Amino acid sequence: MLGRFISPGHYAELLGSGRQSGSRMLECDPGLLAGRYNRQPFPFTHRLAGNTDFALPRLFELCRRMDPRQIQYRIGEIPGDAHFDSTFERYREGLSLADALDRFEERRAYVVIYNPELDPEYQTVIEGVLAEIAAYTEPFDPVMTWYSTYIFLSTRDAVTPYHMDREMNFLFQVRGTKRVQLWDPADQDVMTDQQKDLLLSHVGERPTFKESFEAKAQTFDLQAGMGVHHPFIAPHRVYTGSEVSVTLAVTYRTHGSDIWTDAHKFNAKLRGIGWRPRPVGSNPTLDRWKSATMGLTRRARSVLWSAPPEPT
Numbered sequence: 001m002l003g004r005f006i007s008p009g010h011y012a013e014l015l016g017s018g019r020q021s022g023s024r025m026l027e028c029d030p031g032l033l034a035g036r037y038n039r040q041p042f043p044f045t046h047r048l049a050g051n052t053d054f055a056l057p058r059l060f061e062l063c064r065r066m067d068p069r070q071i072q073y074r075i076g077e078i079p080g081d082a083h084f085d086s087t088f089e090r091y092r093e094g095l096s097l098a099d100a101l102d103r104f105e106e107r108r109a110y111v112v113i114y115n116p117e118l119d120p121e122y123q124t125v126i127e128g129v130l131a132e133i134a135a136y137t138e139p140f141d142p143v144m145t146w147y148s149t150y151i152f153l154s155t156r157d158a159v160t161p162y163h164m165d166r167e168m169n170f171l172f173q174v175r176g177t178k179r180v181q182l183w184d185p186a187d188q189d190v191m192t193d194q195q196k197d198l199l200l201s202h203v204g205e206r207p208t209f210k211e212s213f214e215a216k217a218q219t220f221d222l223q224a225g226m227g228v229h230h231p232f233i234a235p236h237r238v239y240t241g242s243e244v245s246v247t248l249a250v251t252y253r254t255h256g257s258d259i260w261t262d263a264h265k266f267n268a269k270l271r272g273i274g275w276r277p278r279p280v281g282s283n284p285t286l287d288r289w290k291s292a293t294m295g296l297t298r299r300a301r302s303v304l305w306s307a308p309p310e311p312t
């Protein structure tokens, strides 16, 4: 699995350093945070644009020294309704990683660095940003349990097709411009309860885009120094502007999102035997009970069959 679990001790350290951070990198509007966090997207500002760790030559060096399995690349300009999960294989067109880095703009490349925090030179800055997110979000959504980050390097007009991820995100625009469109994950037209149960259970394809969604998009035009928060499983689509773009995504899970994830998995199992379960989010006590039951099932399975527990 990508990313890294966060132990209680690690979370306490993150909170401590995020609260004390003298050189604050992230600025969230308190009203937007309190009113919209994890329900609706909201913009924020940051100071990563001037950080030399995110200059293109340093990021190319990082790509060259990281495990090649941590780097994905393709040509940038693809249809906005392309199938998200297969874009890297489908739109590579003979491009090699060396080509993509050496002739980045000429080849109109799009490169994703998975988990730059694994690199010792990047771990400090990435965990510094994560610590500030932890400090901001703790009053509303305490205890981070997992995180994973990505750096997106894209040439002009690159597209990230419509899709949704199984966690929350703070997306930082570091260089260039991006148009980020997000959809309300609670909108039943956009994703039904059944689709969400299956998405979190990794069953079948992710829900796809329909033309009728277009008018419902919330659009954020990001410049360097701006960012946007993605609520849990909020569908999104991203267009790069007319110049080279660098973007950092800090994705994470919390106790709260782990409960939702388990409750969706529980519901998917009930659907498998023909039941119509109460939607996740409609009864928090019931969601916690479903999550506890899934946890017991995982522990029982690992004891009885000595199998590794199912990932949460």
Ligand SMILES: [Fe+2]
Pocket: 163, 164, 165, 236
């Ligand atoms: Fe995404």
